[in-house]
Amino acid sequence: MTDDKKLVNRVIQGDRQAFKTLIQQNERLVAHMVYRIVDIAEDREEICQDVFIKVYQKLPGFNFQSKLSTWIATIAYRHSLNHLKKKKKILTSDLDEDLVFQETSDLIDQKTPEYLFSQQDTKNLVHRLIEKLPVQYKTVLTLFHLEEMNYSEIVEVTGMPEGTVKNYLFRARKLLKEKLKHYLVKEEPQ
Structure with a gap:
């Protein structure tokens, strides 16, 4: 047993x-x-x-x-x-990047480049960006990367088809990468 x-x-x-x-x-x-x-x-x-x-x-x-x-x-x-x-919150499947990340810009603009590039701040930035994602994206990212679940386990937890799980994971990673790249380029000295 x-x-x-x-x-x-x-x-x-x-x-x-x-x-x-x-x-x-x-x-x-x-x-x-x-x-x-x-x-x-x-x-x-x-x-x-x-x-x-x-x-x-x-x-x-x-x-x-x-x-x-x-x-x-x-x-x-x-x-x-x-x-x-x-609570009558609306869950979105389709992502509108402007809505998802509009509040994050304000957080980033307040920081100096030195602060932005510190390891802890980058980690905090990633967590803030993840928090702005739709529920489904946050969920699959958390289960896959933090809880180290495989696709079949995530399918079982969420009830989503495996293709949807893979698609959400791909989209969420892509969005995070684009936004991080956008802010890092924005903070480089000209």
Whole structure:
């Protein structure tokens, strides 16, 4: 029996320490999912807690047809999207670059070239640019690069076809690259 199966069995049997361990092993994943989808900071922590309540409630029905982490990511993803729907936010599939990045220009223009080229600032810039992407783009980038999930796992989490996942990943990378290049060229001394 694998470690995940043992852990799940212990949680189902009422072992509180086992559930605490399950949370600790997956809290980063859940936070990444929720924080990439939900923009309102006050809602994020509550949603993360709700996800683990749902995990606890649904755990007896989990049958290990996928990895435990993939199953938990799916719950986090769907719960976050449901939250957005309740808030009546519009999810966009098509990208309008001007709308996505208009606020980012203001952030960049305020900084000196020395500050822009520092490693931490570049990392912050990339994170800010990612935050401006549509939900689907943020999600696939997070799952692929931060959570190191493969395409089939991302398909399982999001319910998107594999071609769509690959397409969103390609578009998101391309947009980030173009915007980074645009701002770096903009900041070069003339």
